[in-house]
Amino acid sequence: MYNPDIISAAWQLAGKLHHRQMYGSAEPGLELPYTQHIGAVVLETLGALHHSPGMDPTLSLCCAILHDTLEDSDIEESELEAQFGHRIAAGVAALSKNALIVDKHQKMADSLMRIREQPHEIWAVKLADRIANLQIPPHFWTPEKKTGYLEESLWILNELGSGNSWLARRLELKISLYKNYI
Numbered sequence: 001m002y003n004p005d006i007i008s009a010a011w012q013l014a015g016k017l018h019h020r021q022m023y024g025s026a027e028p029g030l031e032l033p034y035t036q037h038i039g040a041v042v043l044e045t046l047g048a049l050h051h052s053p054g055m056d057p058t059l060s061l062c063c064a065i066l067h068d069t070l071e072d073s074d075i076e077e078s079e080l081e082a083q084f085g086h087r088i089a090a091g092v093a094a095l096s097k098n099a100l101i102v103d104k105h106q107k108m109a110d111s112l113m114r115i116r117e118q119p120h121e122i123w124a125v126k127l128a129d130r131i132a133n134l135q136i137p138p139h140f141w142t143p144e145k146k147t148g149y150l151e152e153s154l155w156i157l158n159e160l161g162s163g164n165s166w167l168a169r170r171l172e173l174k175i176s177l178y179k180n181y182i
Contacts, residue, residue: 003058006084010065013083014038017073024138034072037132038065044128044167051166052124060121063091067125070096091122095129108152112159123163127171130156134174137181146182150175 015035022031045064049055062084069075070092081089094114101107115126130153137146153175161168 001056001058006058006088007061007065010062010084010088013075014065014069017069017075021072024140026136026139028139034068038068040132041065041067041125041128044131044170045125047170048124048128048164048167052164055124055164056119056121059087059091059119060124062088063095063122063125064128066092067095067129071099087119091118091125094118094122095125108155112156115160120163123160124167126156126160127164127167131167131170131174134171134178137178143182146178150178150182153178 018034018038021034023034023037025032041064042061045060049057049060066080066084066088069080070077077089077093080092094111094117097107097111101110112126115122133149134153137149141149153171157168157171157175161171
């Protein structure tokens, strides 16, 4: 069910929690507001909603908006649950990497396992997140970093692509185009 009030509340909270956070761009000396990344994930999720009947728009959009809040701020899962309910808080938690796991590969494996335990709306958000991230890489990324990111993107596609065929096709396209940056 579409609930614009809850989605708006998620957007307001994400704006507050990501206030002044920036991320690197392809252009040296230019950093972008992190909310642009969130917006890109939301736009991809909206595309999935349009092409995938039966998805819960409130769950998927709230999780798209809040997907990095647990990793990038001091908010707790319990606070998300109090404000948005268990399903949204659990989805955001699954989309968040476990900070206690040090090894990057194990961290991603754990995250993918937890996402696969969630409804397909959460799978879609992870696919949308990776699609949004497969733009021109930051200017300071090494060829090794870009190659590793591409390999990780293929892993995400293989693990979660069956959760949303429209986003899987989008991610396949972005992966093929990303090879030009290596």
